[in-house]
Amino acid sequence: MAKSQQTNKELTEVFNQIWCLDTNRLRPGTDYIISLQGRAGFVAQGSNNARDMARAPLFKYVNEAKLKSIKTFANFISLLDNYEVSTGVAETVTPEELQENRLFIDSIMETDVMKCAHKYLVKKGQSPADPAQFKRQLYDIWFRLYHRDRSGGEDSCGFEHVFVGETKFGREIIGLHNWVQFYLQEKKNLVDYKGYKARDNKDTPDEDDHVLNLQFSWKGLVKPVCGCFIGVSPEFEVAIFTIIFLMTNEKMTTVVAKVDEYLLELVVYRNGKSIGTSFPKLLSSNNRDV
Template sequence: MENNTDLSDVAQVLWDNDVNRLQPGIDYKIDLQDRAGQILTNADVTDGAGLPLFLFVNEEFFKKKTFSAFISLLDNYESDTRQPEIITPEEEREIHTFLDAVMETPVLQIAHRYLVEKGRAKVNKEQFKQQLYDIWFSLYARKGGSSQPDSSGFEHVFVGETRGGRTVIGFHNWIQFYLQEKLGHVDYRGYTMEKNHLKPDENKHLITLQFSWKKGVKPRGSCFMGVSPEFEFALYTITFLSSSGRHQKLRFSQYEVEIVCHSNKYKNIETTYPILLQYLAVTSWR
């Protein structure tokens, strides 16, 4: 898998313009503790972390428009894929509030221009907003779930779902993790390592971890840390709309990452998440 130079370049521009990103060790602090153990059964999991992952988060950031709009969406979904989703009029308004908020940010405006240049998005902003709604928020029946619409790309990636009451699927967002851990719904089990055997660094913005949530277990999940909702939304949207393949290798800031991105037969986002491949040598970064 070769580095996608074009997507890497625009990812770097997004990164440089993510003005709402939190600083590790300053705006938030995590405690990785030990490596997670092997999962035998849900009841037999070696816990590599006796303490929570998050030691501190400056929640003043959550008052920012995009963070606030994002957080309002997190309680709108049934996590069990056996339960069909019903979007109320209020929840529909919250979706549009979020889309309006992120579209005002530099990173979504950059993403929009890039996608227009590539012929992947409409110039008209309202049409682009509808495109974002369709790929992220349109409901569909997830394989192995209900026969009725029970999932969406946004729910899967940013909120998380459970399958069969035993397995956590999706759930690749640090804000949701922090808020659920604060409520006592998430039990952090320790960090995990990819095939490169690279241990995560708590002072960087990408980790892979194991945790339990709502009686289910996520054996291995990766996510960006401290980034704004608009950064992830923009990066994943660009990867989804401009990529012909399911896996794209990008290099930006201090990271080489693989962005996994799958669609379903309805052309919605089914899942997308980052995998850390290596840390890059840089002299400075934001």
């Protein structure tokens, strides 16, 4: 396990470059509005009893016209209905879905965010310089199917777990760390936001924060705490978590980085040559002390 509470200065610098290049990021209060409401309480893993500290949805408004007018977001959204949610159920990938995967990778590779990430990984000797080969590497990291539940076939991939979400043995939610998927599921009344998570009342997040720790229910199950970026582009998340994944061979890697005003733990688990899971954990924001 690679873990350090010391801020990684080199990756902090790279991630802030990528942050500044994320021109597709939506603006809080303008492109979307969230309602944090109450602070969620403790819920044991596997328990489905959570006191609802948020009577209204997390997302009060999202400019869907703008969201769907941005190519990377539009291609990202097209992937969200391609997966079986339950682990243990083998995935069937159609030719159309394979094409959607490739279109998504093609579109993110057109952004300065991914070009910056690619340049850094080439410099560090972790990725091929040829963009076509790098796209294949990205495909293997995020879309290659593998066994998450050994009782079934190839039932998962990094993209499904991180961005879509899964249920494990029908008893717990795993993954689902993406704000767009959260919003779309909430809009369909499939997600019930229970409140934000914070260590104490002094660490209350702001409604313009781009990183939150949340509690919610989905498909009749409760996720006690879930770290999510809010408003960022899919290419931003793919970029930073791909970098962390490729910079170590450890089963689990945690990088502490100050990105914009947020002090974060960025966590990546690997499943062979693919991402098992990846998510941010907000330590502090708005220059508050940890």
